[in-house]
Amino acid sequence: MPEVLSETQIASYREQGYLLLEGHLPAQVIEHLHAEIARFEEESRGLEVGNERLELEEGHSAEHPRVRRIRLPHTISPMMRELMLSDRILAPARDLIGPNLRLHTSKLNMKSAGNGAVVEWHQDYAFYPHTNDDILAIGVFIDDMAPENGPLMVYPGSHTGLVYDHHVNGVFAGAFVPEDVGLDPDRAVALTGPAGSISIHHGRIVHGSARNTSSRSRRVLFYEMMAADAFPIMGSLTGWNGIEDYNTRLLCGEPTLTPRLKDIPIRIPQPQPSADGPISIYEIQKALDRSGFK
Numbered sequence: 031m032p033e034v035l036s037e038t039q040i041a042s043y044r045e046q047g048y049l050l051l052e053g054h055l056p057a058q059v060i061e062h063l064h065a066e067i068a069r070f071e072e073e074s075r076g077l078e079v080g081n082e083r084l085e086l087e088e089g090h091s092a093e094h095p096r097v098r099r100i101r102l103p104h105t106i107s108p109m110m111r112e113l114m115l116s117d118r119i120l121a122p123a124r125d126l127i128g129p130n131l132r133l134h135t136s137k138l139n140m141k142s143a144g145n146g147a148v149v150e151w152h153q154d155y156a157f158y159p160h161t162n163d164d165i166l167a168i169g170v171f172i173d174d175m176a177p178e179n180g181p182l183m184v185y186p187g188s189h190t191g192l193v194y195d196h197h198v199n200g201v202f203a204g205a206f207v208p209e210d211v212g213l214d215p216d217r218a219v220a221l222t223g224p225a226g227s228i229s230i231h232h233g234r235i236v237h238g239s240a241r242n243t244s245s246r247s248r249r250v251l252f253y254e255m256m257a258a259d260a261f262p263i264m265g266s267l268t269g270w271n272g273i274e275d276y277n278t279r280l281l282c283g284e285p286t287l288t289p290r291l292k293d294i295p296i297r298i299p300q301p302q303p304s305a306d307g308p309i310s311i312y313e314i315q316k317a318l319d320r321s322g323f324k
């Protein structure tokens with residue numbers, strides 16, 4: 031029996047590769063998130079360049095702080111960790127990919143008003159191929175999402191198709207232009223809704239988001255996770271410091287040493303542009319010679 035999702039919602043996710051749960055979180059949670067973000071913005075005033083906690087947007091200054099991303103927020107905000115471990119986040123994920131869940135990563139992507147950065151079209155699975163694709167990302171809408179403030183966009187149904195080539199000149203660039211692979215731009219759907227809604231997108235769905243040209247910010251907190259029996263394929267951009275460390279990322283249920291294999295297309299995200307390890311998606315995607323967003 032599903033915990034929170036209806037059979038119709040589950041069937042829709044399987045067919046379309048995404049779900050939108052409007053007004054899923056109470057207003058107090060969103061207010062608390064605003065306060066947490068304000069704390070990190072305050073911290074960023076003291077920075078000229080980003081660090082392991084905060085990634086800065088071009089034009090950032092002490093007077094006008096512009097944080098592009100809060101990195102791994104569940105490790106630096108007890109409240110964001112608590113939310114991640116709550117049934118509000120984990121129950122819908124369990125309904126879709128089963129009781130045993132492992133965290134891949136968390137991030138809070140902030141598009142500031144007027145010029146918040148584009149995230150070019152990509153598939154998460156191209157960054158971190160695993161032995162099966164019971165992989166999803168939950169996005170918590172911290173602001174109201176409308177077409178003009180750069181909401182997450184998806185190509186419905188693309189999670190059942192190819193894993194597209196995300197390389198430029200033979201180097202992994204983490205992006206591609208949908209028209210180049212025959213995807214019709216008119217089919218892309220914007221995931222809009224009030225703050226407090228959550229989106230859930232499949233690890234193989236083609237998604238991205240345009241620049242925020244509006245006068246309002248657009249902030250989404252992402253928790254990315256997978257079934258515990260999905261193991262990274264060698265070359266995947268997944269940290270691996272041994273099985274003990276790996277198992278500390280268990281969100282609920284039981285760990286396993288038995289990967290489940292699924293016959294799905296796989297590409298390895300190698301070689302990487304930097305020998306020093308993975309770099310931010312915003313930087314890696316600059317290798318694309320033109321944007322997939324008009």
Ligand SMILES: O=C(O)CCC(=O)C(=O)O
Pocket residue numbers: 139149154180181182237238239250311
């Ligand atoms: O922030 C967004 O709109 C998209 C984020 C995303 O897809 C990513 O960071 O991988």
